[in-house]
Amino acid sequence: MKKIGAQIFIDCLLKEGVDTIFGFPGGAVLPIYDVLYDAPLNHILVRHEQGAVHMADGYARASGKPGVVVVTSGPGATNTVTGIATAYMDSIPMVVFTGQVPTALIGNDAFQEADIVGITRPCTKHNYLVKSLEELPRIVKEAFYIATTGRPGPVLVDIPKDVLMAFADVKHPEKITLESYQPNYKGHPGQIKKAIDMIMASKRPVVYAGGGVILSNASDELQTFITKLGIPTTTTLMGLGAFPGTHPLFMGMLGMHGTYCANMAVTNTDCLIAIGARFDDRVTGKIDEFAPFAGIIHVDIDPTSISKNVKVDIPIVGDVKNVLKELIKGIPGPKGVKEFKKNLEEWHAQVTGWENTHKLSYKQDPKGKIKPQYVIEKLYEATKGDAIVTTEVGQNQMWAAQFFKYDKARTFLTSGGLGTMGFGFPAAIGAQIAFPNKTVIGIAGDGSLQMNIQELATAVQYKLPIKIAILNNMVLGMVRQWQEFFYDKRYSHTCISVAPDFVKLAEAYGAVGLRAKTIEEVEKVIKEAMSIKDRPVLMDFKVDQFEDVYPMVPTGQPLNKMLLV
Amino acid sequence: MRHTISILVSNEFGVLSRISGLFSGRGFNIESLSVAETLDAKISRMTIVTRGDDKVIEQINKQLNKLINVIKVTDFTDEEHIERELALIKVTSNPESRAEILSIVDIFRAKVVDVSPRSYTVEITGDEEKINAMTELLRPFGIKEIVKTGRIAMARSPKQK
Numbered sequence A: 001m002k003k004i005g006a007q008i009f010i011d012c013l014l015k016e017g018v019d020t021i022f023g024f025p026g027g028a029v030l031p032i033y034d035v036l037y038d039a040p041l042n043h044i045l046v047r048h049e050q051g052a053v054h055m056a057d058g059y060a061r062a063s064g065k066p067g068v069v070v071v072t073s074g075p076g077a078t079n080t081v082t083g084i085a086t087a088y089m090d091s092i093p094m095v096v097f098t099g100q101v102p103t104a105l106i107g108n109d110a111f112q113e114a115d116i117v118g119i120t121r122p123c124t125k126h127n128y129l130v131k132s133l134e135e136l137p138r139i140v141k142e143a144f145y146i147a148t149t150g151r152p153g154p155v156l157v158d159i160p161k162d163v164l165m166a167f168a169d170v171k172h173p174e175k176i177t178l179e180s181y182q183p184n185y186k187g188h189p190g191q192i193k194k195a196i197d198m199i200m201a202s203k204r205p206v207v208y209a210g211g212g213v214i215l216s217n218a219s220d221e222l223q224t225f226i227t228k229l230g231i232p233t234t235t236t237l238m239g240l241g242a243f244p245g246t247h248p249l250f251m252g253m254l255g256m257h258g259t260y261c262a263n264m265a266v267t268n269t270d271c272l273i274a275i276g277a278r279f280d281d282r283v284t285g286k287i288d289e290f291a292p293f294a295g296i297i298h299v300d301i302d303p304t305s306i307s308k309n310v311k312v313d314i315p316i317v318g319d320v321k322n323v324l325k326e327l328i329k330g331i332p333g334p335k336g337v338k339e340f341k342k343n344l345e346e347w348h349a350q351v352t353g354w355e356n357t358h359k360l361s362y363k364q365d366p367k368g369k370i371k372p373q374y375v376i377e378k379l380y381e382a383t384k385g386d387a388i389v390t391t392e393v394g395q396n397q398m399w400a401a402q403f404f405k406y407d408k409a410r411t412f413l414t415s416g417g418l419g420t421m422g423f424g425f426p427a428a429i430g431a432q433i434a435f436p437n438k439t440v441i442g443i444a445g446d447g448s449l450q451m452n453i454q455e456l457a458t459a460v461q462y463k464l465p466i467k468i469a470i471l472n473n474m475v476l477g478m479v480r481q482w483q484e485f486f487y488d489k490r491y492s493h494t495c496i497s498v499a500p501d502f503v504k505l506a507e508a509y510g511a512v513g514l515r516a517k518t519i520e521e522v523e524k525v526i527k528e529a530m531s532i533k534d535r536p537v538l539m540d541f542k543v544d545q546f547e548d549v550y551p552m553v554p555t556g557q558p559l560n561k562m563l564l565v
Numbered sequence B: 001m002r003h004t005i006s007i008l009v010s011n012e013f014g015v016l017s018r019i020s021g022l023f024s025g026r027g028f029n030i031e032s033l034s035v036a037e038t039l040d041a042k043i044s045r046m047t048i049v050t051r052g053d054d055k056v057i058e059q060i061n062k063q064l065n066k067l068i069n070v071i072k073v074t075d076f077t078d079e080e081h082i083e084r085e086l087a088l089i090k091v092t093s094n095p096e097s098r099a100e101i102l103s104i105v106d107i108f109r110a111k112v113v114d115v116s117p118r119s120y121t122v123e124i125t126g127d128e129e130k131i132n133a134m135t136e137l138l139r140p141f142g143i144k145e146i147v148k149t150g151r152i153a154m155a156r157s158p159k160q161k
């Protein structure tokens, strides 16, 4: 039977198991919106296309399912770019559909034409321009396949309006094969054996786990592996939650704002086991002095990650979950493990020593201004950690990483690679839509939040009980901190005290606004916010403007040269 | 060090810009690039000459392989292979110099493909050394223009035992 292109498109989505899409209409996608009018799909109407992409991203990070976005051509498409680049840097599975001007007009500078395939080529895993209705089902299927397999990532599909309006009787492919795309899932057995040998011979091992563990749904395997051997563990920002934050073997995050313990352990380890992590410069500090005494094992599904920044001794290309299973199988019997653990005693003592010398800390004067870290701790206490936390970018992000403990994967959602201000709030909306009954907290800076504040309308429209906690320091805090440390306290253009009254703003949108100016008010505000179940709450915490994030490894310094409180 | 890399890609629109974008976006350099269809019209071959230390070349290979449209990447550097390039050289000529130019052309087994009262256009095929050697010999006469195809390469068939 012949069907209109837009209907075939929606059929393709349904066949992929899509139930939720984030979108914003416009001329080029009118045919799709006409079909959506009575399609069995949950469409979330956003207020800005960037918001749609971050929502789909938050949805994907929280649920593991690919996020789906539909926007119109031209400005609709270009508004998605920051969101796509954010997802690309963090390897988040997502498919973005953009409308395009009719095929005959492409290249003519037609109204609302933008070469979005050209624009997004470097920030998508792959992208397509659909040239005929006949190829649409195959391309949609390939798009989802590519987005969700191997190292995941965003895929963009640009669909001209005439394709959406054509009629055809098309077959949906059951299977697709891509000759040139075959990710390698199984680690090489020889390499796995070598890795086990290196680990078992080590006396000061460290596991350094990243976001890849979460993407591969391998946190159970990771935990089994680590606890069997008793290896001290650190994670990257993206890896928080991959290993329980409250576990005695967890040393905290490493890197620029990592814990003293994690950074010292990585500097002194003789065997660094990197799992689903990519040696980002925010993690390694000065690269030549990173883990100088260590043999390095690196497990990653993406061969380009291996030996890109740091020379690796034993690379294992494969899916983290599969490789961890093999590593666990390779662990010697009880006698070998016992001996190994005995050899680690000295190392554990040293790690504990570091743990106790410089714990993450701050000073809360009971009569003074609210410290932002205090707010995070109280949020943790109020939820007992049972929440999905999203962050914006800056100091708020680092304090959320340091002072909230994440015991489960997919509960800490943050823009790690691109560091996109404006990510956290829409990501919280996406997470809440994926998990309507969970507590979702968006930890925000007053600067970042204003980058996508318009999505309050979306959150109100869908009655989402998101808790936004603004650590309101009236400055672009992280930039101010760098100016304080490295630019002689010349606070150039980082003061944003001209800001809306966030409580009134929340109310204007139909959300709830609450404010805490004193320490006593913090817990009261949190308690009240947690009791609201039918709409978003914005908590405005007036915090100390001059609080800094510690520890800090200044750029270009090795990890053990930290500025400490 | 210089490497000649051959890339088989699916013959789709936009592939060239994916590859060149990868090089420019990651700061890899391209000394020359040539593209044409293979025997299979669905597949094209690109030959890229690039430069870099081992680490850079390793990244180039891996990054190319990561592109969805790339089917196969071969680095010819450590393999027995044949390389060729074609150049068109327009050289100033006058009655006094003509004979000498023609003899150079002859020695290099090149060809004169266009003649005008004031110039010869010479076509030469060969590896880079040969083309450079001839260019240097022609230079004193006054080279007006050079156009080169960029290098192409093919692995040598294994010798019979």
Ligand SMILES: Cc1ncc(C[n+]2csc(CCOP(=O)(O)OP(=O)(O)O)c2C)c(N)n1
Residues within 6 Å of the ligand: A392, A393, A394, A395, A396, A397, A419, A420, A421, A422, A444, A445, A446, A447, A448, A449, A471, A473, A475, A476, A477, A478, A479
């Ligand atoms: C879109 C974008 N623009 C600029 C930056 C640079 N930047 C990084 S942190 C920061 C300050 C963020 O301020 P705020 O949201 O108030 O958070 P705080 O650091 O005060 O917690 C800025 C401007 C960025 N990361 N993203």
